[in-house]
Amino acid sequence: MEAVLMRIAVGRSSDRSDQELAERAISGDTRAYEQLVVRYQRLVYRILWSRGGDPQEIEDMAQETFMRAWERLGTFDPAQPFKAWIARVAGNLAIDHYRARSRRPVLVELPDEETAPLRAGDADPALVAQKLDDQRGLLEALRQVPPLYREALVLRFVEDLPYDEIATALGLPLGSVKTRIFRGREMLKQRLIAAGRETATESGV
Amino acid sequence: MDTQQHCTPCAEPETIFLYSEGLLEPTETREMAAHLASCPDCRERYLVEVGLSVSLRTLPLPTPAAAFAARVGERIRRDGRSRTPRWWWLAAAMLALAPAGLWLATGGASATGAGVALLDFVVALVRTPLALASWLSSPQAWADLGAAAEALLGAIVASPAYLATCIAAAVMVAAATNTLLYVAARRALIPHR
Numbered sequence: 001m002e003a004v005l006m007r008i009a010v011g012r013s014s015d016r017s018d019q020e021l022a023e024r025a026i027s028g029d030t031r032a033y034e035q036l037v038v039r040y041q042r043l044v045y046r047i048l049w050s051r052g053g054d055p056q057e058i059e060d061m062a063q064e065t066f067m068r069a070w071e072r073l074g075t076f077d078p079a080q081p082f083k084a085w086i087a088r089v090a091g092n093l094a095i096d097h098y099r100a101r102s103r104r105p106v107l108v109e110l111p112d113e114e115t116a117p118l119r120a121g122d123a124d125p126a127l128v129a130q131k132l133d134d135q136r137g138l139l140e141a142l143r144q145v146p147p148l149y150r151e152a153l154v155l156r157f158v159e160d161l162p163y164d165e166i167a168t169a170l171g172l173p174l175g176s177v178k179t180r181i182f183r184g185r186e187m188l189k190q191r192l193i194a195a196g197r198e199t200a201t202e203s204g205v
Numbered sequence: 206m207d208t209q210q211h212c213t214p215c216a217e218p219e220t221i222f223l224y225s226e227g228l229l230e231p232t233e234t235r236e237m238a239a240h241l242a243s244c245p246d247c248r249e250r251y252l253v254e255v256g257l258s259v260s261l262r263t264l265p266l267p268t269p270a271a272a273f274a275a276r277v278g279e280r281i282r283r284d285g286r287s288r289t290p291r292w293w294w295l296a297a298a299m300l301a302l303a304p305a306g307l308w309l310a311t312g313g314a315s316a317t318g319a320g321v322a323l324l325d326f327v328v329a330l331v332r333t334p335l336a337l338a339s340w341l342s343s344p345q346a347w348a349d350l351g352a353a354a355e356a357l358l359g360a361i362v363a364s365p366a367y368l369a370t371c372i373a374a375a376v377m378v379a380a381a382t383n384t385l386l387y388v389a390a391r392r393a394l395i396p397h398r
Binding site for chain 2: 031126129188
């Protein structure tokens with residue numbers, strides 16, 4: 001406890017809470033904002049990766065995310081989690097970006113939640129278990145999951161956001177977040193198994 | 206499968222997933238724990254859920270360069286894309302629209318010289334600040350504005366309901382213009398890449 005108080009007293013910016021940094025940033029402190037960027041740059045990168053950006057796009061869009069968030073700090077309530085807010089800014093920026101370019105299908109549209117080709121629990125657990133140590137295979141399978149499911153999975157399992165913050169970040173009710181994550185995982189397992197089969201077939205021929 | 210006989214009926218895959226995430230209600234959690242203890246199939250599914258979560262946590266996804274945050278900071282300071290407090294836009298819009306509110310009011314009170322003078326004023330305001338300055342520098346403009354104010358005052362004294370209508374109209378126009386100004390300023394300040 002004393003150590004915590006000491007650190008607060010010394011007041012190094014790395015020890016400040018998100019709320020304090022956000023309050024300073026709102027009043028125009030760019031250094032405080034930089035600290036928030038340091039904390040959440042990885043999260044933003046990974047959201048943009050989930051939405052299908054290539055490395056150069058991710059860098060540009062990540063910068064744009066933080067520029068846009070800086071502009072809009074006036075609309076942010078520092079008492080709310082900054083992490084969920086910046087995640088939402090990044091997600092919306094990705095939507096705007098791809099919509100403006102119309103180069104790719106707009107990523108706001110989900111395949112019909114009810115009729116998407118998924119039979120829950122199809123993936124044989126024994127086969128999935130064999131694949132879990134293969135990081136490259138898992139990454140490749142994750143790449144093949146539709147972007148909005150992939151984003152929910154990344155927020156939950158890679159970036160460890162709690163469900164309520166994911167709901168804020170995605171602008172969805174809590175129940176929909178749970179469903180999306182469950183379905184995303186089922187798709188991931190199926191692709192993991194399918195990729196394994198393809199590799200086996202290729203090497204077998 | 207002979208394990209099947211131990212687990213009738215097996216739990217729903219979604220329930221197993223929710224359990225692995227600690228998202229079940231306390232009663233359901235206890236029931237699921239008891240079920241897993243006696244059902245190898247469901248236990249296997251549960252272990253896969255946990256294993257998948259663990260494996261996802263360690264995936265090597267892209268990470269930003271070390272200088273990323275510093276670059277963002279520099280860009281904010283260099284581009285001067287500083288935030289303009291929203292109250293500033295509101296104040297600017299209110300100020301710009303005060304004459305328009307007055308014009309609206311006098312438009313109802315008097316369709317003669319005063320109204321026309323205020324219309325001139327609004328036109329000058331819309332055209333350029335220079336035109337506005339030049340218009341305001343003529344003594345006639347001030348006389349007309351004075352007449353307009355007098356007409357407005359007369360109408361207000363005559364009917365408080367009229368005053369309320371004027372204020373409501375001015376506020377509505379001000380709000381609309383404030384929004385337009387804000388959007389225009391944002392577009393000017395934040396070019397789309």
